[in-house]
Amino acid sequence: MDLLTRAGQALAGRLVRLVLLLAAVATASFALMVHSPVDPVDAYVGGDIAAIGPEQRAQIAERWGLDDPPLERFATWLGNVAQGDLGRSLSFNQPVTEVIGERFLTSLALMATAWLLSGVFGFSLGVLAGMRQGRFTDRVVTWWAYTLASAPTFWVGLLLLYVFSVSLGWTPVCCAVPVGVLADDVTLLDRLHHLLLPALTLSVVGVAPVVLHTRYAVIEAMASDHVTFARAQGESTRGVVVHHVLRNAAAPAVLLQFASLGELFGGSVLAEQVFSYPGLGAATTTAALGQDVPLLLGIALFTTVFVFVGNQLGDLVHARLDPRVAQELGRARRPRWGRGEPGEPLLDPGPLAPERVGAR
Amino acid sequence: MTAVLERPGRRFADRRSRTLAWVGLSVLVVLGVVVAGGLAADAAQTTSLTDRNLGPSASHWFGTDRLGRDMLARTLAGLRLSLVVGVAAAVVSAAIALALACSAAVFGGVVDRAVGWLVDLFLALPHLVLLILVAFALGGGTGAVVAAVALTHWPTLTRVLRGRAREVMSSDYVAISRQQGHGRGWIARRHLAGHLTGHFLVGTVLLFPHAILHEAALSFLGLGVDPGEPSIGILLAESMRHLTAGAWWLAVLPGLCLLVVVTLVDTIGSSSRALLDPRSHHL
Numbered sequence: 001m002d003l004l005t006r007a008g009q010a011l012a013g014r015l016v017r018l019v020l021l022l023a024a025v026a027t028a029s030f031a032l033m034v035h036s037p038v039d040p041v042d043a044y045v046g047g048d049i050a051a052i053g054p055e056q057r058a059q060i061a062e063r064w065g066l067d068d069p070p071l072e073r074f075a076t077w078l079g080n081v082a083q084g085d086l087g088r089s090l091s092f093n094q095p096v097t098e099v100i101g102e103r104f105l106t107s108l109a110l111m112a113t114a115w116l117l118s119g120v121f122g123f124s125l126g127v128l129a130g131m132r133q134g135r136f137t138d139r140v141v142t143w144w145a146y147t148l149a150s151a152p153t154f155w156v157g158l159l160l161l162y163v164f165s166v167s168l169g170w171t172p173v174c175c176a177v178p179v180g181v182l183a184d185d186v187t188l189l190d191r192l193h194h195l196l197l198p199a200l201t202l203s204v205v206g207v208a209p210v211v212l213h214t215r216y217a218v219i220e221a222m223a224s225d226h227v228t229f230a231r232a233q234g235e236s237t238r239g240v241v242v243h244h245v246l247r248n249a250a251a252p253a254v255l256l257q258f259a260s261l262g263e264l265f266g267g268s269v270l271a272e273q274v275f276s277y278p279g280l281g282a283a284t285t286t287a288a289l290g291q292d293v294p295l296l297l298g299i300a301l302f303t304t305v306f307v308f309v310g311n312q313l314g315d316l317v318h319a320r321l322d323p324r325v326a327q328e329l330g331r332a333r334r335p336r337w338g339r340g341e342p343g344e345p346l347l348d349p350g351p352l353a354p355e356r357v358g359a360r
Numbered sequence: 361m362t363a364v365l366e367r368p369g370r371r372f373a374d375r376r377s378r379t380l381a382w383v384g385l386s387v388l389v390v391l392g393v394v395v396a397g398g399l400a401a402d403a404a405q406t407t408s409l410t411d412r413n414l415g416p417s418a419s420h421w422f423g424t425d426r427l428g429r430d431m432l433a434r435t436l437a438g439l440r441l442s443l444v445v446g447v448a449a450a451v452v453s454a455a456i457a458l459a460l461a462c463s464a465a466v467f468g469g470v471v472d473r474a475v476g477w478l479v480d481l482f483l484a485l486p487h488l489v490l491l492i493l494v495a496f497a498l499g500g501g502t503g504a505v506v507a508a509v510a511l512t513h514w515p516t517l518t519r520v521l522r523g524r525a526r527e528v529m530s531s532d533y534v535a536i537s538r539q540q541g542h543g544r545g546w547i548a549r550r551h552l553a554g555h556l557t558g559h560f561l562v563g564t565v566l567l568f569p570h571a572i573l574h575e576a577a578l579s580f581l582g583l584g585v586d587p588g589e590p591s592i593g594i595l596l597a598e599s600m601r602h603l604t605a606g607a608w609w610l611a612v613l614p615g616l617c618l619l620v621v622v623t624l625v626d627t628i629g630s631s632s633r634a635l636l637d638p639r640s641h642h643l
Contacts, residue, residue, distance in 0.1 A: 021480070021481070021484050024481050024484075025481065025484055025485065028481065029493055032493055032494065032496075032497035033493075033496075033497060035497055036496060036497045036498075036499065037498075037499040146623070146626075147619070147623060149626075150569055150573075150619055150622040150623045150626055151619050152573055152576055152577065152580075152592075152596075152615060152618060152619070153577070154576075154577065154580050154593075154596060155596060155611070155615030155616075155618070155619070158596060158599065158600065158603065158611040158612075158615065159611070159612065159615070161603060162603055162608050162611065162612070166603060166604055166606065173604060261486075262483075262485070262486035262487065263486065263487070265486040265488070265489070266486045266487055266488030266489070266577075269488050269489075269492075269581070270488075270577055270580065270581070273580070273581055274600070284489060284492060285492075285581050285582070285583070288492045288495075288496050288581075288583050289581075289582055289583065291496075296492075296493065296496065299489065300485060300489060300493060303485055303486050303489050304484050304485055306486075307484060307485065307486060308484065
């Protein structure tokens with residue numbers, strides 16, 4: 001019972017934090033949008049702007065409440081958002097919630113594949129490099145990860161697109177489904193085929209931080225007393241890694257993977273642009289290019305929730321893997337600045353460990 | 361140790377000197393790119409309709425684009441633009457980070473919490489979405505991109521500096537200074553400044569690569585610098601249309617150059633951190 005109430009309290013605390021965060025993000029992004037020099041009516045009407053007179057303009061502005069003071073508009077918008085109505089997207093001519101819902105599912109397939117791929121590959125490479133610290137394998141893997149950390153996502157995407165789609169013709173050049181095929185006739189295999197290259201792009205670029213931090217954690221664990229003790233008892237290197245190192249190394253890797261959801265989304269914006277993949281990332285670009293303020297605001301709120309959920313999940317899984325963290329979380333309910341903050345020690349793992357560079 | 365004493369002639373044997381040499385070389389190359397980019401500004405915009413869509417050759421190392429413009433010149437000009445944007449963004453972001461971290465450490469209490477809260481707020485959104493929002497709010501174009509990149513890169517550095525500043529402020533000698541009646545400003549000048557300088561300089565250099573890559577990303581999406589200007593992002597966005605026709609050089613070479621420059625700047629930053637770290641003497 002006691003455990004249940006404590007879990008409930010923790011959940012409530014997290015929800016309160018999320019709501020406060022959302023309120024802050026909503027206020028800040030609305031303020032940004034209000035100060036944008038782009039005229040929403042011009043943006044909406046687009047090329048036909050010459051065809052409408054000042055009266056019609058005034059009508060549209062009045063219909064949208066553009067003449068009201070910003071504070072009043074903000075209150076109206078916030079009231080609607082609280083009821084789950086994010087407004088209507090101008091560029092897709094659909095309610096924003098529908099656009100985000102549909103697009104996010106498409107993106108989710110892409111991001112989940114990339115996330116799993118980069119997690120598995122990054123972790124294995126990191127363990128391999130950490131096991132062979134200072135040797136040839138380690139040097140190659142570290143160099144590779146460092147280089148990838150500085151590579152622009154869209155450039156990697158273009159390279160893969162050229163090699164596999166244009167030269168070899170193994171993968172399709174664009175889109176999420178075959179062109180000219182009815183939606184009902186699209187098979188799962190078709191979707192996977194279209195998904196492969198963008199997911200590969202995202203995971204190739206996203207692999208770097210996981211590799212470097214896993215390597216660091218493995219080296220640390222290999223140098224610890226419990227590993228020396230196990231070795232003294234005659235454990236083989238493989239046995240040491242499997243039984244004594246993997247779990248230690250998994251904790252930071254998992255935390256990092258969950259904390260990187262924001263960068264993953266940023267990467268998907270770029271990858272979806274390269275491969276014309278119709279996901280939420282491409283919708284973000286369309287919204288910004290089409291001056292679609294309601295959709296942009298909706299995406300800002302949605303991605304905030306996305307990143308927040310990722311961080312919280314990371315905390316939970318990290319606590320499962322590392323009992324010390326669970327105790328810490330139990331003691332101090334709110335992670336304290338500079339000590340409990342889970343992302344921080346990872347991001348600055350000492351002078352010898354590499355800095356994360358990730359503009360996805 | 362003994363090995364070094366036995367062979368005093370090998371000057372570049374230790375890692376510290378090699379790192380220094382490497383940093384110096386990287387700085388030279390980066391400066392060279394800036395100068396070359398300035399010289400290539402005219403050539404980057406000169407069209408020559410007889411030399412359209414040529415592959416790499418002796419006269420055009422990087423080939424030419426659909427208007428016959430030399431891609432090497434365009435790449436250099438683009439890199440220069442990237443570096444200029446990177447400098448502006450890194451300097452502004454670093455200044456913001458320093459101001460926030462110092463005020464958080466010096467005033468403490470409410471200010472400290474407000475700074476922490478602001479950092480959390482800026483990290484709540486995916487960085488690219490934040491960049492798109494700010495660039496959009498500023499109306500797009502080159503100025504908006506520079507401002508957007510400059511105004512959003514400070515949170516991580518603020519975290520690092522704030523952590524360091526907090527360590528210093530909770531140390532014994534600061535407590536003694538307080539006891540002796542020194543004010544906040546005096547403590548900040550005499551104790552805090554020296555401890556933060558190294559981290560601040562290195563952090564500033566390490567902001568560069570992020571800033572450069574984000575500028576390229578925004579330009580690639582079409583939300584960045586004006587399409588007429590040769591930025592690496594614009595070059596790559598243009599190359600997408602010709603990729604299916606087999607014009608690989610338009611995409612591969614400018615991107616590779618960007619990668620090399622970013623790696624170099626990153627090397628400068630992380631090597632200087634290793635050099636400034638007192639523990640690095642045994643490297």
